[in-house]
Amino acid sequence: MILIIFFIIFSGCGGTKVIPDAFDAEIEVTETTNEIDIPETHEPDYNTDDNQIEAVCGDGRLWPPERCDDGNTESGDGCSYDCSKIEEGWACPTPGQPCVPTAICGDRRIGGREMCDDGNTESGDGCSGDCLQVEPGWICPIPGAACQAARCGDGIIAGFEECEDDDVVPESGDGCDAQCHLEEGFVCPTAGQACRETVCGDGIVEGLEQCEDRNNDLGDGCDPFCHKEPRCENGNCEGVCGDGVRLPSEECDDGNTRDYDGCSSSCRVEIGFQCTDEFVTEPDSISIPIIYRDFMGRDLPDGHPDFEYVTGDDRGIVANNLGSDGKPVYASSGTTPTTNGRTYFDQWYRDTAGVNMTIVETLTLNRTDPGTFVFDSSSFFPLDGRGWVGAGREPARTGGHNFHFTSEVRYWFQYQGGEELSFRGDDDVWVFFNGILAIDIGGVHPAESASITLDATQASRLGLRIGGIYEAAVFQAERHTVASSYRLTLRGFNAPRSHCNYICGDGIVTRYEVCDDGKNDGSYGSCSPDCLAFGPYCGDGTLQTEFGEECDDGNTLPHDGCDAYCKREGPG
Numbered sequence: 001m002i003l004i005i006f007f008i009i010f011s012g013c014g015g016t017k018v019i020p021d022a023f024d025a026e027i028e029v030t031e032t033t034n035e036i037d038i039p040e041t042h043e044p045d046y047n048t049d050d051n052q053i054e055a056v057c058g059d060g061r062l063w064p065p066e067r068c069d070d071g072n073t074e075s076g077d078g079c080s081y082d083c084s085k086i087e088e089g090w091a092c093p094t095p096g097q098p099c100v101p102t103a104i105c106g107d108r109r110i111g112g113r114e115m116c117d118d119g120n121t122e123s124g125d126g127c128s129g130d131c132l133q134v135e136p137g138w139i140c141p142i143p144g145a146a147c148q149a150a151r152c153g154d155g156i157i158a159g160f161e162e163c164e165d166d167d168v169v170p171e172s173g174d175g176c177d178a179q180c181h182l183e184e185g186f187v188c189p190t191a192g193q194a195c196r197e198t199v200c201g202d203g204i205v206e207g208l209e210q211c212e213d214r215n216n217d218l219g220d221g222c223d224p225f226c227h228k229e230p231r232c233e234n235g236n237c238e239g240v241c242g243d244g245v246r247l248p249s250e251e252c253d254d255g256n257t258r259d260y261d262g263c264s265s266s267c268r269v270e271i272g273f274q275c276t277d278e279f280v281t282e283p284d285s286i287s288i289p290i291i292y293r294d295f296m297g298r299d300l301p302d303g304h305p306d307f308e309y310v311t312g313d314d315r316g317i318v319a320n321n322l323g324s325d326g327k328p329v330y331a332s333s334g335t336t337p338t339t340n341g342r343t344y345f346d347q348w349y350r351d352t353a354g355v356n357m358t359i360v361e362t363l364t365l366n367r368t369d370p371g372t373f374v375f376d377s378s379s380f381f382p383l384d385g386r387g388w389v390g391a392g393r394e395p396a397r398t399g400g401h402n403f404h405f406t407s408e409v410r411y412w413f414q415y416q417g418g419e420e421l422s423f424r425g426d427d428d429v430w431v432f433f434n435g436i437l438a439i440d441i442g443g444v445h446p447a448e449s450a451s452i453t454l455d456a457t458q459a460s461r462l463g464l465r466i467g468g469i470y471e472a473a474v475f476q477a478e479r480h481t482v483a484s485s486y487r488l489t490l491r492g493f494n495a496p497r498s499h500c501n502y503i504c505g506d507g508i509v510t511r512y513e514v515c516d517d518g519k520n521d522g523s524y525g526s527c528s529p530d531c532l533a534f535g536p537y538c539g540d541g542t543l544q545t546e547f548g549e550e551c552d553d554g555n556t557l558p559h560d561g562c563d564a565y566c567k568r569e570g571p572g
Helices: 456-462
Strands: 027-029 045-047 052-054 231-233 236-238 273-277 285-294 357-369 372-377 405-414 420-426 428-433 436-440 448-453 469-478 485-491 498-502
Touching: 236 469, 357 485, 405 485, 420 428, 420 436, 420 469, 428 448, 436 448, 436 456, 469 485
Parallel strands: none
Antiparallel strands: 045 052, 231 236, 273 498, 285 357, 285 405, 357 372, 372 485, 405 469, 420 448, 420 485, 428 436, 428 469
16 A cells, blocks of 8 residues: 655664654555655665754755755756755745746846846847847956956957957057057958958948048038038038037037947937037147149149249139139139139149149147137148159259149138138138138238138128038148248137047946946945946956955856855855
């Protein structure tokens, strides 16, 4: 007969032995011998000294003082190797059955089989969507905080990295800098391979290029560096996201269309950042594109008739308004005292094969006073050794310099009233605001100066209104081998350009922060006050017993002897 019994009293030389009622196994008792047949796999050990049954961890039976018994002696599956504790993030409701995880992926705590938990259930950010895997190329050092790129230079683009080239030791200047951020003028198409230079003007937008229009013109919406410009039609300029001019319709505009730098590619302030206009805190300098076109003098067989021609003031060479292409319009139907007609003049500021050579650079104006930026050179020879001289088509002239060139710069600003522009230079200089001529010192002459203040009278003449976005265009020509100077002063031309900074302490990790847990006091498990370093934490590889650590193997992964809370794990 088979009985379910709750206790049995045995008599014999060893005294009385009691099987606790917690043991509920089916035991077979024979009528003839009154013997008990306990299945071998569940046979408990008996302590002969106190006649008590000893618990056997791993037998699938829950015996005091066991807290759990899932049928094995392995840690990391909910029940510790010695059955003495239910592990963090687990529940073990049924003895002999596997424990079940209670951890919730996305709750910022690591439990159960979780290998990470960054506070969300999205993959691709370092911690897989089920929190069971730290994704390749990432580390997730602090539970609840955003994961980070494991290492710049490992060949895997992760975190806020934009590129990974073939450097063993990451360095700048080769397209992908030491922080694995993409550099201007490069594209890095394949992680782990060398970057290559981009070619502005090849018709392919890549790298940090914002546009491509295959020309060297300014003011047509895309400059020769492939950066967007404000669009100006019929005297009115409309801002474009990424052009560096913030309009009221834009939350920000930092001059690029990169995400994760505070101002998004749609000119919205990104979470974790705050953006202010740069004219509130002025930069030390500003750089604007400048286009040079080099010519040969008329004293050479292939020279241009307007260069090295005659000297003298020559006002009225250009018309009062720029042309539809944004270039000066030759005003005369014939010639002027220092020029030889429209056909030749139209080559001054337009690329013309065999006639001029175009060089694109930037002109840097340094801040001299609040709101005032100046470029000043009394010996202005930017093309020495280059252009036709560099090509051997024209000899260097007086002082070994390359004369005979034109220059063109454009600057966009938001009109507030009272802005002032002044210029000193030789030879020809024309300044236009809103496409209308404001300064005319044309002709071949020694250095001359002129200035204009955009007061109410000038604003009315030039069609400017407070708050409007307008273009200032400066055209210059150096046409005679005597001297060359160039001084440009901009005072009060505050084009509102956004400057964005991360907010340390908001709990949001940006590309410029190592961490941000919202606490940021540098205490154990927290972030430093500047968000640029971690405080001591479990997984930093340093044993910190004062914070309750029993071990620290440099990670927070379970099943390796030291768990996610820096407590020792048993064998298995």
